[in-house]
Amino acid sequence: MDIYYSRIFGEVQQPESFLELMEFVVHLNQLKGRNVMVWRGQGDINWPVHSGAYRRLINGKREKATEWNLSYYENTLIRRARHKGYGTNEGMEICDLELLAKLQHHGAATRLVDFSKNILVALWFSLDSKPDETGLLLGVHTRVIGGESEGVLDNKEEYKKVMERIDEYDYPMFLESPVVSKRIAAQHGVFLYSGVSEEATGSLMLPKEKGGTLFIAISPQLKKECRKILINHFDIRTETLFPDLDGFAFHANSTGASDSEIFRW
Numbered sequence: 001m002d003i004y005y006s007r008i009f010g011e012v013q014q015p016e017s018f019l020e021l022m023e024f025v026v027h028l029n030q031l032k033g034r035n036v037m038v039w040r041g042q043g044d045i046n047w048p049v050h051s052g053a054y055r056r057l058i059n060g061k062r063e064k065a066t067e068w069n070l071s072y073y074e075n076t077l078i079r080r081a082r083h084k085g086y087g088t089n090e091g092m093e094i095c096d097l098e099l100l101a102k103l104q105h106h107g108a109a110t111r112l113v114d115f116s117k118n119i120l121v122a123l124w125f126s127l128d129s130k131p132d133e134t135g136l137l138l139g140v141h142t143r144v145i146g147g148e149s150e151g152v153l154d155n156k157e158e159y160k161k162v163m164e165r166i167d168e169y170d171y172p173m174f175l176e177s178p179v180v181s182k183r184i185a186a187q188h189g190v191f192l193y194s195g196v197s198e199e200a201t202g203s204l205m206l207p208k209e210k211g212g213t214l215f216i217a218i219s220p221q222l223k224k225e226c227r228k229i230l231i232n233h234f235d236i237r238t239e240t241l242f243p244d245l246d247g248f249a250f251h252a253n254s255t256g257a258s259d260s261e262i263f264r265w
Contacts, residue, residue, distance in 0.1 A: 004134065004217035006045050008200050014134075014217035018226050021216070025119060025139070028214070037139035037214065038115040038174070038190055041126030045136040045217055048202030051193070052109030065203065067196045070111060071163050074100065077108065078159055096159035101177030101191060105184060112175065112191040113204050115140070117150075121187050124236050127223035135223060139214035140172065140192065144207040147173030147193075166195040171207045182243045237261055 001024065004014040015021040028035055040049070050058075053073060057065035078096055081087060087099050094102065104112045116122045119139070126135035146169055148155060153176070155162060166173075172192040177184070194205035206213045218226070230236040238261070239252040251257065 004045070004219075006136075006215070006217065008046065008048055008202075009136070009215040012045075012215040012217050014219060015222065016219075017222070018229050021123075021137075021222070021226075024216075025214075034143075036142045037119075038117055038142060038145075038192065039119045039122030040113070040115045040138045040140075041122040041124065041128075041218075042136040042138070043126060043129030044133045046133075047136070048200070049113065049138065049206070050203045051111045051113050052104070053111045054196065054203040056109040065196060067167060070196055071160075074111060074163075075159055077103065077110070081108075095153075095156040097153065097155065097162065097175060098177055100159075101175060104191065105177075105181060105189075111193045113172075113193065115190050115192055116188045117190060118188040120230060120234055120236055121241065123218070123226055124230055124241065126218045127227050128238070131223055132220050134220065135218040137216040137218055139216070140207060141212045141214075142174070144209045144212035145172050145174045145192065148175055150174075151176060153178055169194065170205060171209075171212075172205055183241070183247060186241050186243050231261060231264060235264070237264075 001020060002014040002016060004012050006012055013024065015024055025037075028037075042049070053070055054065045057069060057073060078099055081099060081103055086102070087093055089098070089102065100110045100112055104110045104114070116125075119137075123137055126137050142150075172194040175191040175193065177191070183189070192204060196203050197205040199206070238257065239248065242248070242251040252262075
C-alpha cells in the first residue's frame with residue numbers, strides 16, 4: 001500500500017490495485033462494533049468535501065458561506081419549491097427534509113451531500129471524472145454520525161426547527177430519504193449534512209473520532225483498472241447508475257459520454 005500526501009486530507013492510503021483496495025476496506029476494524037461505512041467518491045482529491053449549496057453561495061461572490069446565509073438560502077429554496085407545487089410525492093405532502101432530498105436528487109444545490117451505502121458505487125464516482133487526476137474515496141463510519149436511522153425518517157419537523165440545533169454537533173447527520181426513485185435505489189443513495197465547517201477538508205463537518213473518517217487516494221492508473229472491473233464484472237456504469245430518462249439521455253448518451261460503454265459485449 002502506497003501513501004499519498006494530500007494538501008487537504010493529509011497522509012492517506014493509496015492502494016495499487018482493485019484487489020488491494022477491497023482487501024483493505026474489508027479488513028478494517030478501526031471502531032468497536034459493526035464496521036459499516038457510508039461512502040463518497042470524488043474525481044479529484046484536491047476538491048474539498050463541499051455541499052452544493054455551499055458552492056453555490058461561494059460562486060455567488062460571497063466571501064464565505066456562513067450557517068446563517070446557508071439556512072436562509074435553503075429556507076427560501078423550500079418556500080419557492082412548495083409555491084411551485086413540488087412539495088408532494090404521489091399526492092401526499094412531504095416534510096422539509098424530504099423536499100430537500102427530492103430537490104437534491106433533481107439537481108438543486110442543497111446542504112445535503114451525496115453518499116452511498118455501496119463502496120463500489122462510490123468508487124465509480126471517484127473515477128468517472130478527471131481520469132488523469134488522483135481521485136478520492138471517502139468513508140464515514142456510521143457509529144459516529146447522528147441524524148436518522150437507516151431506512152427511516154422520523155424527524156418531520158420543519159426546516160427551521162431541525163437546523164436551529166445543527167451547530168451543537170461536531171459530526172454529520174445521516175438522512176435516507178423515503179422519496180424513492182430508480183436512481184437513488186440504483187446508487188444506494190443516502191445523504192450526510194451538517195452545520196458549516198471551516199476545516200480545510202470542506203464545508204461538511206466530518207467526524208473527529210479516530211477511525212471515524214477514512215480517506216483513500218485513487219490514482220489515475222487505478223481509475224483505469226477499476227473502471228474496467230466495475231463495468232465488466234459488476235455492471236456498474238453510467239447507464240445502470242442513472243436508470244431514468246434523464247440518466248439515459250444526458251448521462252449515458254450525451255456528447256461527452258463514451259459510446260464504447262453502451263454494451264458490455
